[in-house]
Amino acid sequence: METLNVALDERSYPIHIGSGLLSRPELLLPHIKQKKVVVVSNETVAPLYLERLCATLASGGIEVLPVILPDGEKFKTWETLNLIFDGLLAERCERSTILIALGGGVIGDMGGFAAACYQRGMPFIQVPTTLLSQVDSSVGGKTAINHPMGKNMIGAFYQPKLVLADILTLDTLPDRELKAGLAEVIKYGLIRDPEFFDWLEVNLDKLLARDQSALVYAVQRSCANKAEVVAADERESGERALLNLGHTFGHAIETGMGYGEWLHGEAVAAGTLIAAELSCALGWIEAPTVARIERIFVRAGLPVISPALGVDRYLELMSHDKKVQDGKLRLVLLQGIGKAVVSDAASKEQIAAAVEIRCTAAGRN
Amino acid sequence: METLNVALDERSYPIHIGSGLLSRPELLLPHIKQKKVVVVSNETVAPLYLERLCATLASGGIEVLPVILPDGEKFKTWETLNLIFDGLLAERCERSTILIALGGGVIGDMGGFAAACYQRGMPFIQVPTTLLSQVDSSVGGKTAINHPMGKNMIGAFYQPKLVLADILTLDTLPDRELKAGLAEVIKYGLIRDPEFFDWLEVNLDKLLARDQSALVYAVQRSCANKAEVVAADERESGERALLNLGHTFGHAIETGMGYGEWLHGEAVAAGTLIAAELSCALGWIEAPTVARIERIFVRAGLPVISPALGVDRYLELMSHDKKVQDGKLRLVLLQGIGKAVVSDAASKEQIAAAVEIRCTAAGRN
Structure with a gap:
């Protein structure tokens, strides 16, 4: 234990x-x-x-x-x-x-x-x-x-x-829910623990096969990351917001599709790809990094293409996000694998374009 | 100000x-x-x-x-x-x-x-x-x-x-609501501020006539009492419970009569008399003290006789009280004017007897 x-x-x-x-x-x-x-x-x-x-x-x-x-x-x-x-x-x-x-x-x-x-x-x-x-x-x-x-x-x-x-x-646990959980596990690697991301790329198949020791390690390392963040910022005045990578888009998907249609982790996976796409459009990460992120989610059996709700509906749904401040949408974006930031740097047009790209079945790859 | x-x-x-x-x-x-x-x-x-x-x-x-x-x-x-x-x-x-x-x-x-x-x-x-x-x-x-x-x-x-x-x-403010508010004002005198209770006995008519300076003083002194108690015990692990004098019985009256029938302050006034009656039965205060308490509530135009819901219904309603601990009902009782305590000293029979007395129109006086 x-x-x-x-x-x-x-x-x-x-x-x-x-x-x-x-x-x-x-x-x-x-x-x-x-x-x-x-x-x-x-x-x-x-x-x-x-x-x-x-x-x-x-x-x-x-x-x-x-x-x-x-x-x-x-x-x-x-x-x-x-x-x-x-x-x-x-x-x-x-x-x-x-x-x-x-x-x-x-x-x-x-x-x-x-x-x-x-x-x-x-x-x-x-x-x-x-x-x-x-x-x-x-x-x-x-x-x-x-x-x-x-x-x-x-x-x-x-x-x-x-x-x-x-x-x-x-x-x-049904397979679909196991996979949905992996979305949040991968998230910790993406936002603050690049070594864990590397470990996940190596050990993903073990997790999917429910190898007990791999699961214990993944849960423990995820919780260790979360505990550190929460201890530093219990009420989300700063760093804790980084835990919401993919969540602003993901919540829009969950609400827009009707609660329960998409599992939370599935929506977070697809939402994380929108965030990655947007980070790429801002010049913060390279296209191969987006591809690398897409690959691990695909291997985990998670959706990387968002549902076609229409860009306006996404923007409308996201306007209720808890991270909106003074009318500006603050998003968690990536500056690399293991490095996330909260930013309002993206314009509405850039956000719309990223949503558009990630809603088409063609995707990036 | x-x-x-x-x-x-x-x-x-x-x-x-x-x-x-x-x-x-x-x-x-x-x-x-x-x-x-x-x-x-x-x-x-x-x-x-x-x-x-x-x-x-x-x-x-x-x-x-x-x-x-x-x-x-x-x-x-x-x-x-x-x-x-x-x-x-x-x-x-x-x-x-x-x-x-x-x-x-x-x-x-x-x-x-x-x-x-x-x-x-x-x-x-x-x-x-x-x-x-x-x-x-x-x-x-x-x-x-x-x-x-x-x-x-x-x-x-x-x-x-x-x-x-x-x-x-x-x-x-309608007269009835002004009077209901006085119940909580009087409460501060009863639980911890005997000088204020004396002041209220002298100045009650001014308050009922809405004399501005008397009202400012009464509100300020009430808030000062409350602020001290809350600062010492924000989450009611101790002293703050004293603010609930009359409230366990009062909430039972409000819930039992249907929310809104009795104003909160009215229910607190009648409930405080039950608490005083019980304190008297325990030998903690004398009958003339109960009478003195009854008198100020009567002068304030507040009910001092509780509605006849039946003793069993009172006990049932009070069993949901937030101060119940390990199945024992903890009540705020008086040891004098200006001195309240939280106690589980009263037996169910003693509580029932006090409720019974205060539900009859005869009352004490």
């Missing part, structure tokens, strides 16, 4: 990464002071892992109150969030009751946001069961739900007490 | 209290960096004060985007909150746009909670226009909406950048 620390003073917390962690009571029990916990999960994950988690907690005399939500990004709404509040109130959960989010990014985001709001804040634990949530969304305290006009528009910065990433849970 | 400071390190903020502050651009403009602000108000307050606020902001070249909500506690819901989010997104408000809450406690609680959640946090300013919101809810960063099963169950601790309490706005 690897353990990392997210250093945020009194809000610091550990991330445990390894195989079979769900079955180890000594990792969970020290964090739980009460006799009952609420576990928020979904209809897909609960049948697979809820029983195991319950058994582990039962060994410490702790009862589980399950709140099982429908599965999918399209349920990341007020209405579903209210199901959590209904459950918490019906079970008379207290301000000090612990909520455990058992599932992927949607469950983590909604469970975390519910914990942030219930009685103005109850403690929570992230138990991510998808690659995407293990390497990204479970770490760093971003919680949210979607609004019809924009993804993750309503939420809170709210840190968990613990993140438990059990690599064994990836065994049951 | 009086200015107090809520000392919370980098989240510190000023409270300005005085007559005619809404017309003074120099108080607002330094806090506003952008060319537009969102003002959240309601159908009652907006016709009275929105134009004045707009004129003040316009003198600094700042445009106002109004979001006008229906008026009343029964609209303190998800659905109404979503109207704010819809407005913010439709107007492309950014993470750095400022939201101004112009109105009473419901507007402040909902505007503040919307600001806490929109894009995970935008800055906001409180412009309270009722006595209750000026002396209590606008200060200290508690924001929330109600849930059918409990008042203020969903919310956030989220501090404003500034509180602007313009006493002139109390001129248009």
Whole structure:
């Protein structure tokens, strides 16, 4: 087992990464002071892992109150969030009751946001069961739900007490979701860790074949990158925005296609190629670098061509982005593999042109 | 004008209290960096004060985007909150746009909670226009909406950048609401400021007659008490809970009667008498002290007899209270005028007896 620390003073917390962690009571029990916990999960994950988690907690005399939500990004709404509040109130959960989010990014985001709001804040634990949530969304305290006009528009910065990433849970992950998770793994290489990018080029096939030690390494290195960034800039006033490489375009794709049509990682992959294309148009990276980025996403089975929503629709969707400041769209762009910057240097015309290029099936290669 | 400071390190903020502050651009403009602000108000307050606020902001070249909500506690819901989010997104408000809450406690609680959640946090300013919101809810960063099963169950601790309490706005406040606000004013005397309680006994008629200098003094002294408590215990891990004298019973009355039937201050007044009755039953205060407390609330035109919901229903409603810990109800009780404590000393039977006594029209006097 690897353990990392997210250093945020009194809000610091550990991330445990390894195989079979769900079955180890000594990792969970020290964090739980009460006799009952609420576990928020979904209809897909609960049948697979809820029983195991319950058994582990039962060994410490702790009862589980399950709140099982429908599965999918399209349920990341007020209405579903209210199901959590209904459950918490019906079970008379207290301000000090612990909520455990058992599932992927949607469950983590909604469970975390519910914990942030219930009685103005109850403690929570992230138990991510998808690659995407293990390497990204479970770490760093971003919680949210979607609004019809924009993804993750309503939420809170709210840190968990613990993140438990059990690599064994990836065994049951559908291939498509494994690949989607790789988009965020590759992202860390692109924005700040060129050695990790090299490692990924060498070891991508092992990850796709679910080699346990390769997965543990990729999750641990991704989380280490994320923990460093979050510790330096918890509320995204600076460096943390770099984690959103490909996300402004990606969120536009997710919202524009209808939540759940494209997986988040798929949209991020296609969006990253738009960002790379734009960085190239600005003269910051060379065409072969764009090609190299495209190649690793293609090898990971991820889309590199964006859906043809029309350039105007992209611009409209992106105008709601959280990084817009004084009416100017700030984008995460690349100055090389391992070097990202937040910039408003690109004109609307340049952005439109990059979107146009990456929406045509011809693409670059 | 009086200015107090809520000392919370980098989240510190000023409270300005005085007559005619809404017309003074120099108080607002330094806090506003952008060319537009969102003002959240309601159908009652907006016709009275929105134009004045707009004129003040316009003198600094700042445009106002109004979001006008229906008026009343029964609209303190998800659905109404979503109207704010819809407005913010439709107007492309950014993470750095400022939201101004112009109105009473419901507007402040909902505007503040919307600001806490929109894009995970935008800055906001409180412009309270009722006595209750000026002396209590606008200060200290508690924001929330109600849930059918409990008042203020969903919310956030989220501090404003500034509180602007313009006493002139109390001129248009209905008598019933002025009186409701006095309940929270009297509370400060009861829990921690016996000299202020004495002052209130002497000056209550001036407050009821809306004497401006008496009102400024009462608001300023109430806010000074609140600011001290909040600075010492922002997230209610200790002393801050004392501010909830009468509130556990009061919330039960508000929820049990249907939100909006009893004004918050009315429910707090009746609830405070239950707390006083219980304190007396525990031998902590004498019967004449209960009578003295009853007398000032009666003089303020506030209810001192609670509605006959039935004792079981009170206990059921109170079981959702945010101060429940390990299944035990912790209540704010009195050990004298000016001295409150949080205690779980009262048995269920003693609580039931106190509720019973204070639900009968006979009361104590």
